[in-house]
Each structure stands twice: as structure tokens, then as C-alpha cells.
Amino acid sequence: MDWFAASDYWLTRLVLQRALAGVYLVAFVSAALQFRALIGERGLTPVPRFVRRVPFRAFPSLFQWRYSDWLFASVSWGGAALSAAVVAGAADAVPLWASMLMWALLWLAYLSIVNVGQIWYSFGWESLLLEAGFLAVFLGNDETDPPVLVLWLLRWLAFRLEFGAGLIKWRGDRCWRELTCLDHHHETQPMPGPLSRFFHRLPKPLHRVEVAANHVAQLVVPFGLLMPQPVATFAAAVVIVTQLWLVLSGNFSWLNWLTIVIALAAVDSSLVAGTPTPSPAAAPLWYVVLVCAVAALVIALSFWPVRNMISRGQQMNASFNSLHLVNTYGAFGSVTRVRHEIVVEGTDEEEPGERTVWREYDFRGKPGDVSRMPRQFAPYHLRLDWQMWFAALSPAYAAGWFEPFVTRLLEGDRDTLRLLRRNPFPGGPPTHVRALLYRYRFTTREERRETGDWWHRTLVREFMPPVPAATHEERSDR
Incomplete structure (x- = not known):
């Protein structure tokens, strides 16, 4: 034939x-x-x-x-x-x-x-x-x-x-x-x-x-x-x-x-x-x-x-x-002009205040630490990192999963922590977790030479106020 x-x-x-x-x-x-x-x-x-x-x-x-x-x-x-x-x-x-x-x-x-x-x-x-x-x-x-x-x-x-x-x-x-x-x-x-x-x-x-x-x-x-x-x-x-x-x-x-x-x-x-x-x-x-x-x-x-x-x-x-x-199929029918990133932080202090030291959770692929060079992960798909990008565009993209994500961090859930690059609380889960929204941009050549950083970031606003572990424990009891 x-x-x-x-x-x-x-x-x-x-x-x-x-x-x-x-x-x-x-x-x-x-x-x-x-x-x-x-x-x-x-x-x-x-x-x-x-x-x-x-x-x-x-x-x-x-x-x-x-x-x-x-x-x-x-x-x-x-x-x-x-x-x-x-x-x-x-x-x-x-x-x-x-x-x-x-x-x-x-x-x-x-x-x-x-x-x-x-x-x-x-x-x-x-x-x-x-x-x-x-x-x-x-x-x-x-x-x-x-x-x-x-x-x-x-x-x-x-x-x-x-x-x-x-x-x-x-x-x-x-x-x-x-x-x-x-x-x-x-x-x-x-x-x-x-x-x-x-x-x-x-x-x-x-x-x-x-x-x-x-x-x-x-x-x-x-x-x-x-x-x-x-x-x-x-x-x-x-x-x-x-x-x-x-x-x-x-x-x-x-x-x-x-x-x-x-x-x-x-x-x-x-x-x-x-x-x-x-x-x-x-x-x-x-x-x-x-x-x-x-x-x-x-x-x-x-x-x-x-x-x-x-x-x-x-x-x-x-x-x-x-x-x-x-x-x-299709992609990027619209292009964002400004990069926003959600930075998730935790503390082990009982009552956070103005002098509280917050420690940042590092993700594997999405920008976080300004001194860290972006890594190549494709063709592997980091699903949480991608959804964090969408969530930074609008809180509506995070509806249904971001609060459970914070809950898992407050519980020190091992499976969730394995999705991250670094757990800043290896000795036990934090007492509070919060999320901040930053504007990120690539550093200029001059800034890169001076600081060694890949990114420059500026705080935009609070994405989620500090959430205590007790709150989620009470919700679980209900």
C-alpha cells in the first residue's frame, strides 16, 4: 500500500x-x-x-x-x-x-x-x-x-x-x-x-x-x-x-x-x-x-x-x-510589564513585633533570594513555583490553595517542604507565617558589579498578614 x-x-x-x-x-x-x-x-x-x-x-x-x-x-x-x-x-x-x-x-x-x-x-x-x-x-x-x-x-x-x-x-x-x-x-x-x-x-x-x-x-x-x-x-x-x-x-x-x-x-x-x-x-x-x-x-x-x-x-x-x-494552543497573548513576586516568610517568635526576625522560604525555581542566579529546570515542571507566579498577578489565582499551603508550612509538613529549595526552620515549624508582595527587576550591569545580585526588589504591600499556628489548629478542630 x-x-x-x-x-x-x-x-x-x-x-x-x-x-x-x-x-x-x-x-x-x-x-x-x-x-x-x-x-x-x-x-x-x-x-x-x-x-x-x-x-x-x-x-x-x-x-x-x-x-x-x-x-x-x-x-x-x-x-x-x-x-x-x-x-x-x-x-x-x-x-x-x-x-x-x-x-x-x-x-x-x-x-x-x-x-x-x-x-x-x-x-x-x-x-x-x-x-x-x-x-x-x-x-x-x-x-x-x-x-x-x-x-x-x-x-x-x-x-x-x-x-x-x-x-x-x-x-x-x-x-x-x-x-x-x-x-x-x-x-x-x-x-x-x-x-x-x-x-x-x-x-x-x-x-x-x-x-x-x-x-x-x-x-x-x-x-x-x-x-x-x-x-x-x-x-x-x-x-x-x-x-x-x-x-x-x-x-x-x-x-x-x-x-x-x-x-x-x-x-x-x-x-x-x-x-x-x-x-x-x-x-x-x-x-x-x-x-x-x-x-x-x-x-x-x-x-x-x-x-x-x-x-x-x-x-x-x-x-x-x-x-x-x-x-x-497559544501563549502570552498579553505580557506583563512589571514582575511581582510573593515572598513567604516565617518566624518562631511567640508574638511578632516590629523587631521580629522573619526568615524567608526559598523556592526551587521562582525568584526569591536576590543574590541567587535563576536556574534551568525545564523540561522539568515546578508546579508550585508556576502557580506562585500567577498568584502574584492576582490573589484570585491563589484562591483555594494558598491558605492550605500556609497551613502546611505551619505544620512543618514534609511533603510540602520537599517542594521548596530550603526550609528556614529545620528544628521545627514556625509559630507564624506571612507573605509579602515585592516588585522584582533584573539588576543593571552597574548594580551587578557592585552588589553581585541578580535581582533588585522593592516592597509593594503585604500579601497575607502574619498567621499564627494556633489559628489553623483551631480551624482543624472545628
């Missing part, structure tokens, strides 16, 4: 699948290491409480039937182990049906996690991983050539991802049209990386070039992904280079790496010298029928994201079905 098989893309499939399994591995490990404090039985937003409020059809998940921290850990670490096996080539060492089962288990396990993850899993890259992971189920293995239809579905996903992101910027904040957004964005993005200060300090004309290049990469180049070869390969190369630039300039979890992986579907591996094409067996009929059915499903479900893209009220990062199959 020449119309069905893309024999020249065997290397493309090999690299794409192994890389996608690597992203799955990071996602499952991230879930396993952070879930107890965030959504566990004693988490900030517990899964058992959530599933009691929502129907299965709206949030299908294994954990709708039964939840325990042990079960969640088993699913997370089991998914990580299976991902690692696929990275090592296990899916190519088994029959086609078994390979598809492996990919399906990865998708089902991560879908079960995302659909009970609540605010902590509300990011576009969660749905993106599920959509790409679903298509990977039907990409086959070494037993057969890659299906042309699935490669085109992945190209269609790459197009929607990039073009949707470009549209949301062009329609959103006017600074994108004025080419001035990057005067602020490198400094105010959710989690700066070690090179973000360097990018922020680039001359403003270079920032204009960056924004203009972004518009070309997201509004023009995506059409090349849908063109014949070698145009599609060149378009994919532009997408990959653009994403690597974003990797260097910030921490966006696995969004950029996953975009690179998906763009690989447009790369014709026969253009790579010295890669002879293997001759696998013809695809079995049941596989051909299944792939055609999936293609028809994706085409039908594409109605909603296409309607969203052409709408003036375009949404960012929306899923139109509970299985996250065909979604819409």
Missing part, C-alpha cells in the same frame, strides 16, 4: 517516538515527585475531594473509581518505567499490537493524572503531550513503515500549535504588533532561566528583531509544514531553531522540547545522507483500518480548534473534549 506507508520517514519516526517517550518520562517523574503535597490525600487540593464534585464523563480518570496516594504513586512511577523502556527501544522489540498497547497505556495513565490534576495541570503542554501521545499510539514500530496519515496528523498538530500561538499574540497585547513585548517579557516571564537576564539586557533593536522573527516563525512558517518536501523539512528546521532559542531564554516546562518533537514529523529523513531505508513487512489490514478511523476522528474534531483560531474571541490552551484529543 504505497499510499499508506512513508518508507522514507523511518528515521523520523524512530527519533520522534524515542524523544516523545523522553518527554513522557519527565512528565511522569514530575507527577510522582510532587503529587503528595499538591493533590494527594493531604494535598493542597486533594483528588478525593475533587472527584466527589465532578462527573466521570467530564474528567475521565482511573482515579475516579478509586484513589489512594499509593495508587497514584504506582501509576506515576509505572508510567516513568514504561517511558524509560520505550526510550530504550522496547516498543520496537515487540509485535505491532504490543507496541501500540505500550503507547496506549502511557496515554491512559497520563490522561488519568491530568484529569484529576486541577489547577496544577491546567497548562497547555499537558494537553499537547496527551494529543501527541495519542497520535503516537498509531505511528507503529519497526514491523511496518510509518503511516502517511499519522505523520500528516502530527504536522497538522504542529501547524495548529505554532499558528495558534502566533494568532493569539497578534490579536492580543498591542506590544506584539509594536514589536516591543520583549522589552519586558524576558524579565517578567513566569520562571526566568540562567540566560534570561542576558536576553533582557540585549539592545532594544534586537528585541524588535526577536519579535518580528517570532511573527514570521509562527504566522508564516507553519504553512510550510503542510507543503511538499523539501519545504516542509526547512519549515520544521525553522520551528526547531526558534524553539531552541526559547529554551535558552526561559523555563517553559517541556513545551519547547515537545514542540521540537512534533515538528520532527515534517522532516524527511531520506534527506539525511547515509540512512538506508529498511524494508519492513506490509501493514496488516486491521492496522490500516484503525489508522484511517483515527484520521477521520481527528479531522472531525478539528472543527472546534479551527473555529477557535478564526474567531476574534480566540481562546488559549483549550480542550474541546475530556480526552484532550484535538486542542487549541
Whole structure:
């Protein structure tokens, strides 16, 4: 079936699948290491409480039937182990049906996690991983050539991802049209990386070039992904280079790496010298029928994201079905001009006063200590740190989880403290915790030379007044 098989893309499939399994591995490990404090039985937003409020059809998940921290850990670490096996080539060492089962288990396990993850899993890259992971189920293995239809579905996903992101910027904040957004964005993005200060300090004309290049990469180049070869390969190369630039300039979890992986579907591996094409067996009929059915499903479900893209009220990062199959994407339709950070502090004094010494809790990724260089964490996702960025934009983003977070600090909860870089009270929990809102900015070259600091901060206001441990004990008694 020449119309069905893309024999020249065997290397493309090999690299794409192994890389996608690597992203799955990071996602499952991230879930396993952070879930107890965030959504566990004693988490900030517990899964058992959530599933009691929502129907299965709206949030299908294994954990709708039964939840325990042990079960969640088993699913997370089991998914990580299976991902690692696929990275090592296990899916190519088994029959086609078994390979598809492996990919399906990865998708089902991560879908079960995302659909009970609540605010902590509300990011576009969660749905993106599920959509790409679903298509990977039907990409086959070494037993057969890659299906042309699935490669085109992945190209269609790459197009929607990039073009949707470009549209949301062009329609959103006017600074994108004025080419001035990057005067602020490198400094105010959710989690700066070690090179973000360097990018922020680039001359403003270079920032204009960056924004203009972004518009070309997201509004023009995506059409090349849908063109014949070698145009599609060149378009994919532009997408990959653009994403690597974003990797260097910030921490966006696995969004950029996953975009690179998906763009690989447009790369014709026969253009790579010295890669002879293997001759696998013809695809079995049941596989051909299944792939055609999936293609028809994706085409039908594409109605909603296409309607969203052409709408003036375009949404960012929306899923139109509970299985996250065909979604819409976009990021940073608006850019903040000023960076605010919540600094959480505690004291062990019985009655805080004007001379009280407050000790600061250090987070792993978000800015806190002004002398600490921003770290590179992506593709790993620090979920609490990201939500702290949103909470600094508005207290409404912290509703439902910030007070429980303070409660856990007052209790000295080990799972919560593991999410932080440093616990300033190793001998026992504090008596009071408070939160202050600061304005942060990168230091100038002169300030950096003089103080050695990466950040300069100015107190804006109190975010949460001092909360005594007794208050939370009394609430627990009630």
C-alpha cells in the first residue's frame, strides 16, 4: 500500500517516538515527585475531594473509581518505567499490537493524572503531550513503515500549535504588533532561566528583531509544514531553531522540547545522507483500518480548534473534549510589564513585633533570594513555583490553595517542604507565617558589579498578614 506507508520517514519516526517517550518520562517523574503535597490525600487540593464534585464523563480518570496516594504513586512511577523502556527501544522489540498497547497505556495513565490534576495541570503542554501521545499510539514500530496519515496528523498538530500561538499574540497585547513585548517579557516571564537576564539586557533593536522573527516563525512558517518536501523539512528546521532559542531564554516546562518533537514529523529523513531505508513487512489490514478511523476522528474534531483560531474571541490552551484529543494552543497573548513576586516568610517568635526576625522560604525555581542566579529546570515542571507566579498577578489565582499551603508550612509538613529549595526552620515549624508582595527587576550591569545580585526588589504591600499556628489548629478542630 504505497499510499499508506512513508518508507522514507523511518528515521523520523524512530527519533520522534524515542524523544516523545523522553518527554513522557519527565512528565511522569514530575507527577510522582510532587503529587503528595499538591493533590494527594493531604494535598493542597486533594483528588478525593475533587472527584466527589465532578462527573466521570467530564474528567475521565482511573482515579475516579478509586484513589489512594499509593495508587497514584504506582501509576506515576509505572508510567516513568514504561517511558524509560520505550526510550530504550522496547516498543520496537515487540509485535505491532504490543507496541501500540505500550503507547496506549502511557496515554491512559497520563490522561488519568491530568484529569484529576486541577489547577496544577491546567497548562497547555499537558494537553499537547496527551494529543501527541495519542497520535503516537498509531505511528507503529519497526514491523511496518510509518503511516502517511499519522505523520500528516502530527504536522497538522504542529501547524495548529505554532499558528495558534502566533494568532493569539497578534490579536492580543498591542506590544506584539509594536514589536516591543520583549522589552519586558524576558524579565517578567513566569520562571526566568540562567540566560534570561542576558536576553533582557540585549539592545532594544534586537528585541524588535526577536519579535518580528517570532511573527514570521509562527504566522508564516507553519504553512510550510503542510507543503511538499523539501519545504516542509526547512519549515520544521525553522520551528526547531526558534524553539531552541526559547529554551535558552526561559523555563517553559517541556513545551519547547515537545514542540521540537512534533515538528520532527515534517522532516524527511531520506534527506539525511547515509540512512538506508529498511524494508519492513506490509501493514496488516486491521492496522490500516484503525489508522484511517483515527484520521477521520481527528479531522472531525478539528472543527472546534479551527473555529477557535478564526474567531476574534480566540481562546488559549483549550480542550474541546475530556480526552484532550484535538486542542487549541497559544501563549502570552498579553505580557506583563512589571514582575511581582510573593515572598513567604516565617518566624518562631511567640508574638511578632516590629523587631521580629522573619526568615524567608526559598523556592526551587521562582525568584526569591536576590543574590541567587535563576536556574534551568525545564523540561522539568515546578508546579508550585508556576502557580506562585500567577498568584502574584492576582490573589484570585491563589484562591483555594494558598491558605492550605500556609497551613502546611505551619505544620512543618514534609511533603510540602520537599517542594521548596530550603526550609528556614529545620528544628521545627514556625509559630507564624506571612507573605509579602515585592516588585522584582533584573539588576543593571552597574548594580551587578557592585552588589553581585541578580535581582533588585522593592516592597509593594503585604500579601497575607502574619498567621499564627494556633489559628489553623483551631480551624482543624472545628
